[in-house]
Amino acid sequence: MITYVMGDLFQSPAKVLVNPVNTVGVMGKGLGAEFKRFYPEMFDQYRVLCETGRFRVGQLHVYRTAHKWALNFPVKRHWRDAAQLSDIEASLQKFAAVYAEHGMTSVSFPMLSMGESKLNWQSEMRPLMEAYLQPLPIAVYIHVFDEATLNxxxxxxxAWLHGTPQPIAFDKLWRDLLRLIKRKTDFVTADGTPFSVTQDEKARSRSVVLVKAGDSTYLSESLLADLWHYLRGAGYAQADNMPSGLDGCADCLLALLGELDYLDTVALSASSRDDGEAPRTGLHYIPPTRKDEPRIAQLALRSDV
Structure with a gap:
């Protein structure tokens, strides 16, 4: 299943991050320059492969670290050339053929060749990417360019890419939620609807009460734990894929939980923004990483696939 994300590819929950490249060993600007900055050892490997003629269109280069894998994905032969649809298709074919063999369980792509390419996204690139990626039984994210990522x-x-993620237990989420609603009880949904949240101290089990337009909704600990279990595993959550029992107050939960440090609101969609379908607000779980972790270049393995 493909999900379009209006957010930073480098903070994706996906294991594999796709870097569109040429086959002459240059990552001069744009997304490639960012990959080069974050993974300099990966760039050195890629450059050697290109200089020795061992990296061509239709091949992939995987650079593994303990947290993320960078996937060099050829979309053109020379950096001066315009991307060709046939070259991109060859790389997509290769990915679809080998992802399972290499243990790729989730992947984040940018919108391929949307920089200097003359290829049309809506009529050429999008149908091509979806034809190869939509049938795959893994989480596939396509990141729509967001100017906020420039800053x-x-x-x-x-530090996040090279650190070790520290999963947040539900008990911590619960404590943080209670601290939040002790500081403030009034919130606003994405569409501007006000609501309030308080702890239900009279209940036998832990719960909170949401009040919107005079209607009260009681959220038990077990319901919130189900949501947290899902969100920790998926990384992204939208209103329509929240656990049963929470769909009626999803807009409030998105606004409430989005105020926690390790959760953020994000625009998600099943189709690209050019389709006319408005993206929906969702939640993005970004687990903290252990700050004392050194860079893990010594654990990185080269894999030519």
């Missing part, structure tokens, strides 16, 4: 904190992103 990313590169030091923070690099």
């Amino acid at each position: 990313r904190n590169t030091r923070s992103v690099a």
Whole structure:
């Protein structure tokens, strides 16, 4: 299944991050320059492969670290050339053929060849990507360019990419939620609807109460735990794929939980924004990483696939 994401590819929950490249060993600007900055050892491997003629269109190069894998994905032969649909299709064919063999369980793509290419996204690139990626039984994210990523904190992103994720237990989420609603009880949904949240101290089991337009909704600990279990595993959550029992108050939960440090709101869609379908607000779980982790270049393995 494909999900379109209006957010930073480098903070994706996917295991594999796709870097569109040429086959002459140059990552001069754009997304490639960012990959080169975050994974300099990967760039060195890629350059050697190109210089020795061992990396061509239709081949892939995987650079593995403990947290993320960078996948060099050829979309053109020379950096001066315009991307060709046939070259991109060859790389998509290769990915679809080998992803399972190499243990790729989730992947984030940018919108391929949307920089200097003359290829049309809606009539050429999107149908091609969806033809190969939609049938795959793994989570596939296609990241729509977001100008906010131009101002990313590169030091923070690099630390996250090279750190060790520290999963957040539900008990911590619960404590953080209670601290939040002790500081403030009034919130606003994405469409501007006000609501309030308080702890239900009279209930035998832990729960909170949402009040919107005079209607009260009681959210038990077990319901919130189900949501947290799903969100920790998926990384992204939309209103329509929340656990049963939460769909009626999903807009409030998105606004409420989005105020926690390790959760953020994100625009998600089943189709690209050019389709006319408005993206929906969702949640993005970004687990903290252990800050004392050194860079793990010594654990990185080269794999030519």
